[in-house]
Amino acid sequence: MKNFSLTYAPGTALQRLALQDINLSVAKGEYRALIGPQGSGKSTLLQVMAGLLTGEGQVTVAGLDLRPAKNRDQLWRQVGLVFQYPERQLFEDTVFNDVAYGPRNLGLNEAEVQRRVRAALAAVNLPPETHRLSPFKLSGGQQRRAAIACVLAMEPRLLLLDEPTAGLDPRAKGQLMDLFSRLCREKQVTVVLVTHDMEEVAHRADKVTVLSQGRVVLEGCPRQVFACRSRLAEIGLALPFAAQLAGALQEKGLPVRQMTTMAEAERQVAELLHRCSKIKRAGG
Numbered sequence: 502m503k504n505f506s507l508t509y510a511p512g513t514a515l516q517r518l519a520l521q522d523i524n525l526s527v528a529k530g531e532y533r534a535l536i537g538p539q540g541s542g543k544s545t546l547l548q549v550m551a552g553l554l555t556g557e558g559q560v561t562v563a564g565l566d567l568r569p570a571k572n573r574d575q576l577w578r579q580v581g582l583v584f585q586y587p588e589r590q591l592f593e594d595t596v597f598n599d600v601a602y603g604p605r606n607l608g609l610n611e612a613e614v615q616r617r618v619r620a621a622l623a624a625v626n627l628p629p630e631t632h633r634l635s636p637f638k639l640s641g642g643q644q645r646r647a648a649i650a651c652v653l654a655m656e657p658r659l660l661l662l663d664e665p666t667a668g669l670d671p672r673a674k675g676q677l678m679d680l681f682s683r684l685c686r687e688k689q690v691t692v693v694l695v696t697h698d699m700e701e702v703a704h705r706a707d708k709v710t711v712l713s714q715g716r717v718v719l720e721g722c723p724r725q726v727f728a729c730r731s732r733l734a735e736i737g738l739a740l741p742f743a744a745q746l747a748g749a750l751q752e753k754g755l756p757v758r759q760m761t762t763m764a765e766a767e768r769q770v771a772e773l774l775h776r777c778s779k780i781k782r783a784g785g
């Protein structure tokens with residue numbers, strides 16, 4: 502995106518500048534997290550990347566300049582957008598037909614449709630006995646997975662995820678986040694994830710973009726972004742637990758390096774305990 506801005510309902514009483522002068526570049530195969538307080542423009546930005554919203558400035562996705570409408574129309578073959586609560590879009594008589602809907606619309610032959618549907622349902626761990634059920638007979642978590650399978654069956658090159666695990670239990674959430682990571686690492690699918698979950702960002706993202714009031718205010722790898730403690734506090738964003746712990750220990754004068762993931766926290770706490778026990782043994 503180059504110098505991109507978007508105003509909702511221009512010229513009306515509801516006019517709202519949602520994105521201002523955005524310059525953003527996401528590499529192929531990258532896992533990008535998009536964070537920011539409520540109303541900062543994250544969902545709007547995802548919809549622009551999906552070609553659903555337009556504004557002023559340049560947007561190029563998968564080599565397509567999105568200004569001409571014909572290019573935006575082509576994008577749906579390459580981009581999968583998972584909205585918040587995607588299960589609300591399930592509508593077919595069976596789970597199988599819901600997942601097959603997109604591939605059939607692509608005009609693929611039935612053997613390829615079947616292959617894609619089975620692969621997508623297996624990827625989200627929906628067992629074969631659920632495939633012929635009405636999606637409305639599934640549990641809430643299963644419905645979410647079926648809805649995500651609908652997007653995966655399109656085999657998108659770019660996966661845009663708007664809080665895809667909101668409301669799921671930790672196990673289901675972990676499984677889905679692992680799946681998105683695998684698609685990124687093994688199939689070079691580009692992932693852009695909107696989330697309020699800083700642990701996920703610290704753990705999985707290659708890079709983080711922070712939005713505030715429609716502007717990009719910080720960008721970098723998780724370690725760089727989470728080192729900007731006061732800026733994030735000003736914006737109203739929390740730090741991952743490990744970064745909070747590092748700050749608390751440093752305030753007490755303990756020799757702790759900056760850290761963002763739980764694995765780093767475990768290593769550093771183990772080092773600290775080891776040093777404590779050596780000091781104790783030495784009678785200190």
Ligand SMILES: Nc1ncnc2c1ncn2[C@@H]1O[C@H](COP(=O)(O)OP(=O)(O)OP(=O)(O)O)[C@@H](O)[C@H]1O
Pocket residue numbers: 509510515517518519537538539540541542543544545546
């Ligand atoms: N269809 C719309 N018409 C008018 N204003 C809108 C519309 N959609 C969003 N907005 C406004 O644009 C701004 C950005 O909204 P957006 O949903 O992109 O933010 P967000 O960061 O995704 O928020 P959240 O974390 O709450 O989902 C907000 O001020 C919102 O009220």
